[in-house]
Amino acid sequence: MQSPFPTLTISTIYLLTVWLGPKWMKTREPFQLRFLLVVYNFGMVLLNFFIFKELFLSSRARGYSYVCQTVDYSDNVYEVRIAAALWWYYVSKGIEYLDTVFFILRKKFNQISFLHVYHHFTMFTLWWIGIKWVAGGQAFFGAQMNAFIHVIMYMYYGLAACGPKFQKYLWWKRYLTILQLVQFHVTIGHTALSIYIDCPFPKWMHWGVIFYAVTFIFLFGNFYYRTYKLPKEPMKNGKIANGAVANGLSKQENNAVVENGKKQKKGKAKGE
Numbered sequence: 001m002q003s004p005f006p007t008l009t010i011s012t013i014y015l016l017t018v019w020l021g022p023k024w025m026k027t028r029e030p031f032q033l034r035f036l037l038v039v040y041n042f043g044m045v046l047l048n049f050f051i052f053k054e055l056f057l058s059s060r061a062r063g064y065s066y067v068c069q070t071v072d073y074s075d076n077v078y079e080v081r082i083a084a085a086l087w088w089y090y091v092s093k094g095i096e097y098l099d100t101v102f103f104i105l106r107k108k109f110n111q112i113s114f115l116h117v118y119h120h121f122t123m124f125t126l127w128w129i130g131i132k133w134v135a136g137g138q139a140f141f142g143a144q145m146n147a148f149i150h151v152i153m154y155m156y157y158g159l160a161a162c163g164p165k166f167q168k169y170l171w172w173k174r175y176l177t178i179l180q181l182v183q184f185h186v187t188i189g190h191t192a193l194s195i196y197i198d199c200p201f202p203k204w205m206h207w208g209v210i211f212y213a214v215t216f217i218f219l220f221g222n223f224y225y226r227t228y229k230l231p232k233e234p235m236k237n238g239k240i241a242n243g244a245v246a247n248g249l250s251k252q253e254n255n256a257v258v259e260n261g262k263k264q265k266k267g268k269a270k271g272e
Contacts, residue, residue, distance in 0.1 A: 007128040021104035030107035041158035052147040054085035068199035071137035083135040089143045090131045093124035115219045138201045184213045
């Protein structure tokens with residue numbers, strides 16, 4: 001935390017990966033990574049639950065206010081726990097860069113949208129500022145709420161990675177987006193109230209949070225509309241007319257199974 005350059009370096013490497021990764025994978029077979037994805041997603045469930053638990057229990061024990069809470073820079077045991085949990089929250093946003101890496105390795109390039117890259121890049125990069133100067137106080141609320149939502153989100157991704165037999169239990173995907181949109185509106189309301197009552201917290205951060213949340217409302221709202229409200233495109237020969245593969249499944253050539261970038265003629269891919 002002494003310097004922003006490690007964070008900026010990691011984020012720059014991320015953007016380069018987003019640019020060069022698809023070019024590198026263009027002539028290669030997609031990796032399956034099923035076992036790795038299961039471990040990763042459920043690992044993120046545990047990490048986000050730990051962050052949520054630490055923030056919730058420590059803030060209650062310290063008597064935090066959900067309306068206005070100043071930053072306490074003392075060595076109080078609960079303040080240190082809150083600061084540590086927020087640091088882990090910041091680190092988790094760096095770990096989430098792997099979401100994009102896995103999309104690239106699996107050749108799910110359509111998943112790497114502007115919203116996806118903007119979300120991941122800005123969360124990790126901007127949260128360095130919060131952890132550097134305000135690892136506590138008002139900052140706990142947004143991180144606590146977001147960590148809780150990410151427990152649910154990565155639970156969904158973990159179950160989805162377990163295979164088609166779990167698809168019937170994953171009807172609630174659209175409600176994840178709704179939950180995220182509710183989160184952004186709550187964030188704006190909470191921050192606006194802090195400004196209105198003149199809560200002793202950096203005003204420029206308050207205004208920055210409101211602007212940031214508004215960008216997410218527009219981007220996530222557009223995603224929700226295009227995904228769930230627009231009429232579905234007609235199917236042709238098992239594929240959507242725009243070239244996307246139906247049901248997320250790709251046709252296997254000559255019954256070959258792709259495993260870790262290579263084709264197997266018989267058997268199942270490792271981790272299937």
